Amino acid sequence: MTTTSAKNLFIYGSLLCFVVLVILTIDTMGKLDQRAPVITEKVDAGKKVWHKYDCIGCHTILGNGSYFAPDMTKATERKPKGYLKKFLIDPRAINPGTAMPSFGMSEQEADDLIAFLDWTSKVDTNGWPPKPILAAAAGTRTASMGQMLFQKHDCSACHQIQGIGGTAGPDLTYIGNERPDVEWHIRHLKAPDAVVPDSAMPGFNDLSEEELRQLAEYLITLK
Amino acid sequence: MKYQSHQIALNFYTASVLLFLVQALVGIIAAFQFIWPDFFILNFNTIRTLHINALVVWLLMGMMGATYYVVTEESETELWSIPLGHLQFWATVIAVSAVVVGYIIMGLNPQANIEVFGTRLLNEGREYIEAPRWADILIVVSVLLFLLNCFMTILKTKKFTAVQGVLLGGLTFLALMYIPGMFYTKSMVKDQFWWWWVVHLWVEGSWELIAAALLAFMLHKLLGTDVKVLAKWMYIEVGLVLFTGILGLGHHYYWIGTPEYWLWVGGIFSSLEPIPLLLMVWDAFRTTRETRGVVENKIGLYLTVAHAIFNFVGAGLWGVIHTLPQVNKWTHGTQLTTAHGHLAFYGAYVLLIVAMIYVTLPSIRGVKEFNQSRGFQSFWWMTISMIFIVITITGAGMVQTYLERLLGLDYVTVKASYNLWFWIFRAIFGVTFIVGVWMLVKDVLILGRKPAA
Numbered sequence: 001m002t003t004t005s006a007k008n009l010f011i012y013g014s015l016l017c018f019v020v021l022v023i024l025t026i027d028t029m030g031k032l033d034q035r036a037p038v039i040t041e042k043v044d045a046g047k048k049v050w051h052k053y054d055c056i057g058c059h060t061i062l063g064n065g066s067y068f069a070p071d072m073t074k075a076t077e078r079k080p081k082g083y084l085k086k087f088l089i090d091p092r093a094i095n096p097g098t099a100m101p102s103f104g105m106s107e108q109e110a111d112d113l114i115a116f117l118d119w120t121s122k123v124d125t126n127g128w129p130p131k132p133i134l135a136a137a138a139g140t141r142t143a144s145m146g147q148m149l150f151q152k153h154d155c156s157a158c159h160q161i162q163g164i165g166g167t168a169g170p171d172l173t174y175i176g177n178e179r180p181d182v183e184w185h186i187r188h189l190k191a192p193d194a195v196v197p198d199s200a201m202p203g204f205n206d207l208s209e210e211e212l213r214q215l216a217e218y219l220i221t222l223k
Numbered sequence: 224m225k226y227q228s229h230q231i232a233l234n235f236y237t238a239s240v241l242l243f244l245v246q247a248l249v250g251i252i253a254a255f256q257f258i259w260p261d262f263f264i265l266n267f268n269t270i271r272t273l274h275i276n277a278l279v280v281w282l283l284m285g286m287m288g289a290t291y292y293v294v295t296e297e298s299e300t301e302l303w304s305i306p307l308g309h310l311q312f313w314a315t316v317i318a319v320s321a322v323v324v325g326y327i328i329m330g331l332n333p334q335a336n337i338e339v340f341g342t343r344l345l346n347e348g349r350e351y352i353e354a355p356r357w358a359d360i361l362i363v364v365s366v367l368l369f370l371l372n373c374f375m376t377i378l379k380t381k382k383f384t385a386v387q388g389v390l391l392g393g394l395t396f397l398a399l400m401y402i403p404g405m406f407y408t409k410s411m412v413k414d415q416f417w418w419w420w421v422v423h424l425w426v427e428g429s430w431e432l433i434a435a436a437l438l439a440f441m442l443h444k445l446l447g448t449d450v451k452v453l454a455k456w457m458y459i460e461v462g463l464v465l466f467t468g469i470l471g472l473g474h475h476y477y478w479i480g481t482p483e484y485w486l487w488v489g490g491i492f493s494s495l496e497p498i499p500l501l502l503m504v505w506d507a508f509r510t511t512r513e514t515r516g517v518v519e520n521k522i523g524l525y526l527t528v529a530h531a532i533f534n535f536v537g538a539g540l541w542g543v544i545h546t547l548p549q550v551n552k553w554t555h556g557t558q559l560t561t562a563h564g565h566l567a568f569y570g571a572y573v574l575l576i577v578a579m580i581y582v583t584l585p586s587i588r589g590v591k592e593f594n595q596s597r598g599f600q601s602f603w604w605m606t607i608s609m610i611f612i613v614i615t616i617t618g619a620g621m622v623q624t625y626l627e628r629l630l631g632l633d634y635v636t637v638k639a640s641y642n643l644w645f646w647i648f649r650a651i652f653g654v655t656f657i658v659g660v661w662m663l664v665k666d667v668l669i670l671g672r673k674p675a676a
């Protein structure tokens with residue numbers, strides 16, 4: 001190959017690739033709106049709050065950003081909105097151990113952000129993030145009724161038992177030693193903020209008395 | 224100094240290595256914040272912003288310095304306008320300082336990041352392109368003035384060399400690809416779609432063109448290799464870079480809400496991206512082997528070859544391991560991405576600028592012999608440290624992928640307990656890295672000024 005033909009190949013080949021990229025881009029732009037919910041004013045306001053506080057400087061969203069904090073794409077699926085709102089306004093009041101600082105966010109801003117995060121959680125991401133495949137295989141041991149309720153209501157989204165689970169609420173590995181009172185737990189599960197002032201834990205009053213007792217009895221076995 | 228214009232190149236080099244020092248320093252703070260989040264008065268996000276913005280800016284300034292040098296040398300004349308060159312340098316320094324002050328203010332008081340004319344005053348809140356809109360405009364003006372000066376110089380003598388063509392072509396492409404990052408979209412999906420045009424088409428497109436052109440320039444200057452042969456291979460390399468890299472953009476469009484066909488486009492084209500990088504390694508070795516006689520500037524050649532190798536390893540190998548959608552589905556946005564980001568930037572662009580400095584600085588200072596041992600020492604301190612940083616973070620990424628993504632453990636648990644030792648080692652190797660950077664800065668300031676030992 002001569003230098004001139006190499007040069008021509010470079011110039012025209014690259015232009016061709018760029019043209020293909022432009023065509024694919026136009027096609028993609030036409031399809032994006034069907035792959036995501038409608039963007040309301042609230043969602044847009046939330047996106048602006050996201051940029052204002054530079055959330056991307058610690059978090060990823062849709063998997064892109066910084067790797068200092070959890071991905072935000074499905075944040076509203078992992079945690080109830082009431083909890084998220086309290087957390088966003090003052091993270092350390094809710095979870096003293098958290099590495100997320102307080103930004104002085106208003107209630108309005110927190111609501112908008114949650115609307116925005118709700119929007120991203122519904123984007124069709126071709127199945128990302130994937131469900132952990134080994135977790136299903138590991139969780140087949142027999143469990144008590146209380147333990148099953150613990151799993152069913154996803155308490156481990158916020159609580160750890162022996163290193164497994166989230167860190168939004170206190171670690172429950174030794175809760176049976178710390179709070180051995182079944183009645184306390186029943187009252188707390190029904191309406192956490194009636195027992196612990198300003199609690200950010202959601203209430204579980206849709207459970208029957210029977211279920212609440214089973215759950216509480218499971219909790220006090222944790223020692 | 225043969226040309227007055229080379230003073231401008233030297234100013235850019237000096238500013239760029241000083242910013243490199245700042246980048247490494249804040250990198251260490253960021254590394255400690257993984258262990259103690261409240262380690263510093265500024266939060267992690269501000270520190271990280273400073274770290275990656277310093278990186279991009281110092282590399283761009285290094286490229287500008289290198290280009291001013293190459294254009295004067297290839298055209299065998301002074302720049303079209305020397306005062307414009309100086310003005311462009313100082314304007315860049317002032318604009319960058321203003322942006323940094325803005326980040327710090329916003330870090331201390333997040334509420335200061337108010338909205339003006341529909342954009343943010345201090346920080347746009349988008350990774351890498353955090354700089355606010357007013358700064359974007361200043362950056363574009365600065366780059367246009369720079370390009371104008373270079374093009375007018377070439378037009379003055381009408382010596383259209385291949386190296387100059389690809390170099391300035393790459394720089395023009397770079398300037399154009401900044402534009403997709405300069406408008407607001409309501410959809411986060413579209414936001415990220417255009418954001419990747421900037422980020423990916425920079426590092427895997429225009430910047431690689433600049434790297435290939437500078438590689439050819441350095442090999443010619445160091446070894447006296449025939450320009451025709453170098454030019455032919457350069458065209459083949461940059462051709463392959465763009466054939467694979469432009470559509471390789473698809474490897475960022477797997478999971479952000481874009482249609483499924485990107486899995487095919489991105490997977491196929493990006494898997495081929497290492498080929499041109501391997502060709503550059505071969506090119507560097509072939510020209511070196513075919514050269515007879517002694518090479519005077521050994522450190523220059525050493526760094527040039529090291530750049531080619533680490534470009535292939537960091538960008539090519541560490542990139543290709545997670546570029547297929549089947550793998551990327553599990554590793555997307557984990558510490559593996561950071562490991563690749565560090566080795567790729569270090570190999571492809573940090574070593575490129577450092578090599579250009581060592582290849583051209585002796586001529587700028589007008590010496591043939593100089594103390595080369597400081598350059599070698601700085602290279603090894605930086606390179607060994609970077610290799611260890613990348614090994615630890617690759618380890619952290621593998622643990623994270625396994626425990627969080629495959630087993631379903633909580634993100635914070637994996638970060639705070641399982642990966643703790645990796646963070647500690649990264650911080651330690653960060654400190655040894657900065658020793659090498661410090662040696663580099665000192666050497667750039669004194670190289671060739673005192674008689675060689």
Ligand code: HEM
Nearest residue numbers: 065426493496538542543545546555556560564567568571
């Ligand atoms: C010199 C060239 C390159 C540089 C400087 C570079 C740098 C980077 C950086 C910094 C990121 C992270 C972006 C972020 O912060 O979100 C990234 C992501 C990525 N790079 Fe590269 N890269 C280069 C070449 C390549 C090549 C040649 C490949 C593939 C063969 C590749 C594959 C990837 C992939 C798949 C990701 C996405 C990772 C994820 O899903 O989290 N890169 N690159």
Ligand code: HEM
Nearest residue numbers: 066067068247250251253254560561564565568569653656
């Ligand atoms: C003193 C040594 C260094 C240390 C301790 C360090 C540390 C860090 C840390 C902690 C982050 C944040 C990663 C995250 O979000 O999880 C980061 C990001 C980054 N650093 Fe460094 N860094 C150092 C040197 C460098 C160098 C020399 C380069 C360029 C070659 C570089 C390029 C980047 C890039 C591109 C990112 C953002 C993208 C990514 O996370 O992949 N760093 N660094």
Ligand SMILES: [Fe+2]
Nearest residue numbers: 423427472474
């Ligand atoms: Fe890429």
